[in-house]
Amino acid sequence: MKPPEEIKLEVKERFSNLSGTYDQIMFLKQITLRLVELTHLKSGDAVLDVATGTGAAAIAAAQIVGEKGKVVGVDLSPAMLAHARRKVNEARLQNVEVYEGDAEHLDFPDSFFDHVICSLGLFFMPDMIAALREWQRVLKPGGSIGFSSFGAGLFEPLIGLWINRLKQHGLMPASLPVKRLETPADCQAVLRGSGFSKIEVQFEQLGYFIPTVGERWNDIVTGLEGEPLKQLTPELRNQIEKEHMEELMAFMTPEGLFVSIPALFSWGWKSG
Template sequence: MSKEEARARVEAVFNAASDYFDAPALSFWNRFGQQTIDHLALCPGDRVLDVCCGSGASAIPAAVRVGSTGQVLGIDLAESLLQLARDKAQQQGLENIKFQAGDFETLGFPDESFDAIVCVFGIFFVPDMQAAVRELWRMLRPGGKLAITSWGERVFEPANRVFWDAIAVERPELVKSFTPWDRIRCPDLLRGLLEESGVTQIEVFTEMGTHDLTTPEDWWTMCLGGGYRGTIDQLDSAAKERVRQANLQFLRTYQVHALEVDVLYAIAQKSEV
């Protein structure tokens, strides 16, 4: 798949997923976005770039942290998600934040333009992750910090496995042999990506936690509001309903009330020298 095809695919999936992206069942976006910003220790007046910003889960907390003298720019491919972000920022009265559609690999900002750069659950969608990280690092000022957040070894298990098993019954050709974040699914791989991209002073944190389900239906809402949507939308209505029922039946039968979710946070600081 070419870079242009990959870009178009991600854009289409997340524009489609925008109808459920901010549903309460997907509160993990805000949780992990906030925790990414907490790791950065931003200061009032900082200028922040948030790429793959989605509906603002990390950009909005960053805007709150940097205050009225700071600035936050959120970039994403999916215009539908950006509109959700703009609406939330407006509701919170934030005037120091702007959201725009774009490909962060070709933004063209001058060197050393930002005090902090954030990418939460997005770097793995780029075919050439090293080139993407180098571009982010180029735009970071000396002394500034880069935050990359990604999924770890276990993501929404056991429901994730059940989802793909059900897809295999209906449309085996849609089953993915690996997920995009597999390339950086453990601390050593994520650290290696950053080191190979010329990034320095790297700390990687692993969070092994859970995401609670209020009802089994929450899981299907999560599927519709995230990357699974691209697979679901390729099913006809009957197959879609069979996959949904297989997932819900498993969760009910085994009384699954929480899903395992591992998250990796990498924070790197650019040398002053």
């Protein structure tokens, strides 16, 4: 297993490379906004958004907590944070700040936030329990930690089709740690292991239709799925594109290609 600091550097680099196209990935925003909605924030709350990325959750939370509230976003990637700051400025929000920082070592006092949220970020962290314990430290008694993760069957059957296409060309799919939190039992275990006793996990089947196979290809090349293509010649990349778009046509419906997004939303409440 790689050292934790090496993993963090890889995550930082991976998302810095994605920062320019990150907001084009529809399902990320869909899950993120749903987490904010389900966490039941209220006016005046102080909220920490860990792995804030380009700021979607932080901005949505800031609009709920209002002028009397405060939202702080933390992320490893300066490139992602640059987009977050731009969006905060465009929205003219005065109650949001974003900082570069490590989720396992937060620069905030004990019992500082009413809620801590983390959308699709916890499973990237080398030591999830250490991260959750640190978030619990900065959480006020009675406050909640909420995070989202992907359930089993993410993107099926489309992801299976893509992986098979890569393997036919001797390519390995991008290694993603999403399976670390793909069941309710997984989510409950990390919350219990970090000291929470009051726990809730909610499953929702989300998804959407992509109108054309070309848009599915764009999602691949702008997201983590497309990482194996970066090492290829333009000729081979074009060949794989042609082959994959042809096989995708078998999955087209009148509404388009369905992207299945099984999502888990988990919360733990700090006692007191």
